[in-house]
Amino acid sequence: MNLAMIEAAAARMAGHVRRTPLLNAPLLDRAVGRRVFVKAECLQITGSFKARGGWSAVSALPVDACKRGVIAFSSGNHAQGVAYAAAAHGAPCVILMPSDAPAVKIANTRAYGAEVVLYDRATEDRDAIGARLAEARGLTLIRPYDDPEVIAGQGTVGLELADQAADAGITQAPVFVCCGGGGLSSGIALALQALAPGLKVRTAEPVGFDDMARSLASGRRERNAAASGSICDAILTPSPGELTFPILSTLAGPSAVVTDDQALHAMALAFTHLRVVLEPGGAVALAAALFGDGLPDTVIAVATGGNVERSTFATALERFA
Amino acid sequence: MNLAMIEAAAARMAGHVRRTPLLNAPLLDRAVGRRVFVKAECLQITGSFKARGGWSAVSALPVDACKRGVIAFSSGNHAQGVAYAAAAHGAPCVILMPSDAPAVKIANTRAYGAEVVLYDRATEDRDAIGARLAEARGLTLIRPYDDPEVIAGQGTVGLELADQAADAGITQAPVFVCCGGGGLSSGIALALQALAPGLKVRTAEPVGFDDMARSLASGRRERNAAASGSICDAILTPSPGELTFPILSTLAGPSAVVTDDQALHAMALAFTHLRVVLEPGGAVALAAALFGDGLPDTVIAVATGGNVERSTFATALERFA
Numbered sequence: 001m002n003l004a005m006i007e008a009a010a011a012r013m014a015g016h017v018r019r020t021p022l023l024n025a026p027l028l029d030r031a032v033g034r035r036v037f038v039k040a041e042c043l044q045i046t047g048s049f050k051a052r053g054g055w056s057a058v059s060a061l062p063v064d065a066c067k068r069g070v071i072a073f074s075s076g077n078h079a080q081g082v083a084y085a086a087a088a089h090g091a092p093c094v095i096l097m098p099s100d101a102p103a104v105k106i107a108n109t110r111a112y113g114a115e116v117v118l119y120d121r122a123t124e125d126r127d128a129i130g131a132r133l134a135e136a137r138g139l140t141l142i143r144p145y146d147d148p149e150v151i152a153g154q155g156t157v158g159l160e161l162a163d164q165a166a167d168a169g170i171t172q173a174p175v176f177v178c179c180g181g182g183g184l185s186s187g188i189a190l191a192l193q194a195l196a197p198g199l200k201v202r203t204a205e206p207v208g209f210d211d212m213a214r215s216l217a218s219g220r221r222e223r224n225a226a227a228s229g230s231i232c233d234a235i236l237t238p239s240p241g242e243l244t245f246p247i248l249s250t251l252a253g254p255s256a257v258v259t260d261d262q263a264l265h266a267m268a269l270a271f272t273h274l275r276v277v278l279e280p281g282g283a284v285a286l287a288a289a290l291f292g293d294g295l296p297d298t299v300i301a302v303a304t305g306g307n308v309e310r311s312t313f314a315t316a317l318e319r320f321a
Numbered sequence: 322m323n324l325a326m327i328e329a330a331a332a333r334m335a336g337h338v339r340r341t342p343l344l345n346a347p348l349l350d351r352a353v354g355r356r357v358f359v360k361a362e363c364l365q366i367t368g369s370f371k372a373r374g375g376w377s378a379v380s381a382l383p384v385d386a387c388k389r390g391v392i393a394f395s396s397g398n399h400a401q402g403v404a405y406a407a408a409a410h411g412a413p414c415v416i417l418m419p420s421d422a423p424a425v426k427i428a429n430t431r432a433y434g435a436e437v438v439l440y441d442r443a444t445e446d447r448d449a450i451g452a453r454l455a456e457a458r459g460l461t462l463i464r465p466y467d468d469p470e471v472i473a474g475q476g477t478v479g480l481e482l483a484d485q486a487a488d489a490g491i492t493q494a495p496v497f498v499c500c501g502g503g504g505l506s507s508g509i510a511l512a513l514q515a516l517a518p519g520l521k522v523r524t525a526e527p528v529g530f531d532d533m534a535r536s537l538a539s540g541r542r543e544r545n546a547a548a549s550g551s552i553c554d555a556i557l558t559p560s561p562g563e564l565t566f567p568i569l570s571t572l573a574g575p576s577a578v579v580t581d582d583q584a585l586h587a588m589a590l591a592f593t594h595l596r597v598v599l600e601p602g603g604a605v606a607l608a609a610a611l612f613g614d615g616l617p618d619t620v621i622a623v624a625t626g627g628n629v630e631r632s633t634f635a636t637a638l639e640r641f642a
Binding site for chain 1: 340
């Protein structure tokens with residue numbers, strides 16, 4: 001994993017994946033007492049940064065593998081990212097989703113052109129079904145974070161951020177990143193180390209799902225006690241990735257952990273001041289940047305996604321706007 | 322009014338006013354049956370394109386006039402645009418607002434650093450108060466649309482759009498623009514005529530406040546019967562501007578008129594598919610692009626602002642998301 005891989009991923013995705021803006025708002029800065037810059041990946045083509053990793057992985061496939069197709073396990077943003085990239089490459093795409101996934105997510109994944117295969121979470125083994133399908137059809141599995149090309153794709157956020165921060169005159173700042181398995185955080189950390197070493201990645205996670213924070217503290221990959229129970233569904237992973245953890249061990253600054261309420265509050269402030277729509281898991285880094293203690297004058301947060309149920313969004317507005 | 326003035330305005334605002342993205346979404350295109358591109362001015366620094374005109378006008382002042390300061394009449398987006406620009410130039414800024422304006426708008430305008438002077442809509446004459454203040458303090462009045470430098474500033478949207486459309490391979494498309502007095506529409510029309518003549522501005526207005534549509538049809542400046550009564554408050558002006566109307570008479574294509582419900586529906590679709598927050602008046606052009614009849618395969622809409630009450634936004638989500 002290095003800068004050259006990230007730059008190669010950026011070259012492959014040009015014109016297909018969006019360069020997202022770095023937003024800020026004078027009234028938000030005034031309310032918070034520091035300058036807060038937000039890399040708005042919720043404005044990415046599929047509503048989250050996952051389009052980058054998906055594009056990077058699919059576009060790096062050998063042509064015969066691309067023709068056979070790809071498979072991914074996801075009911076959320078990774079599914080949409082992979083499906084979008086696969087469709088654009090003419091690659092068949094199978095997304096394996098639990099049969100109790102929300103109907104809108106199943107419909108959206110199909111609308112991107114993917115074949116959705118449902119399994120029963122209680123009685124069927126997802127990995128076995130996936131392996132059987134992959135074997136039978138020669139599909140390539142696209143993992144959500146433990147894949148070098150996925151990490152390289154997510155790292156293109158860091159390339160843009162290095163440019164955009166320089167344009168804004170920012171040379172020193174923490175960069176909070178919403179963290180599940182660590183693919184985005186580690187990719188950005190690699191890019192920034194090379195291009196803007198004064199910008200330091202800090203992972204942000206929800207309370208109770210702070211496996212990365214605990215792992216970075218202990219020096220080994222820790223697991224979360226629970227698999228669900230936070231509204232930040234997009235970033236609930238069992239433990240840091242095998243590839244991502246060593247990168248973040250070396251490059252990341254102190255981790256942040258925020259409450260679900262702080263994530264909702266960040267969503268409401270993003271609505272009012274930045275006019276963007278965030279999902280809870282995509283607002284965790286912004287919450288860390290807004291509500292953290294002992295932060296410097298200027299902070300950056302990566303707002304990773306905006307695929308949110310309207311009832312959840314309405315709750316955020318009712319309680320905090 | 323010409324391209325050189327618009328380019329000069331763009332040069333003055335570099336680094337202070339945001340280049341907003343041109344957004345699109347595969348699932349929105351699929352739902353609508355055509356490609357819809359959205360120039361997201363709701364992501365502009367003050368939440369609307371008005372920061373452009375404000376910056377252009379303030380930055381064009383002679384230095385002594387800038388020191389004396391500026392005055393504007395507005396309770397909305399124009400006030401915030403002018404206040405933002407004035408503060409950044411160290412220019413005193415008076416905003417004259419009706420005393421029954423929403424408290425949050427008064428507070429926001431003050432937070433941008435402006436002095437808010439309130440008047441009683443029923444018993445006081447706004448223009449007389451403004452003239453007296455301007456005279457006493459040597460303030461320059463910044464009009465919301467009938468000012469060449471304001472039109473030039475808004476026209477910078479057209480410069481960006483010409484670039485962004487070319488990058489997306491779009492050479493022919495209608496460009497729907499939310500229209501009040503016509504400052505933005507006419508500025509964009511001037512820029513596009515020079516740089517991308519296949520992109521044709523079409524004004525979009527709410528039902529009952531279609532003064533521009535009727536004026537373009539009749540060939541003379543018509544007035545609206547009412548001064549209020551649409552949720553699209555940002556774009557309710559009595560009649561086309563003196564400077565803007567002749568430009569649009571020459572350059573604009575057929576006008577669009579949409580209902581308040583269509584504007585709310587467009588807000589809900591922008592939430593779901595583009596993850597941006599629009600105010601009703603800022604969603605009128607998108608509504609025209611989404612719900613208009615007989616449109617070509619590819620359309621562009623300028624989403625002009627995102628400063629919306631949360632209750633209005635919640636209504637849009639409840640009814641249409």
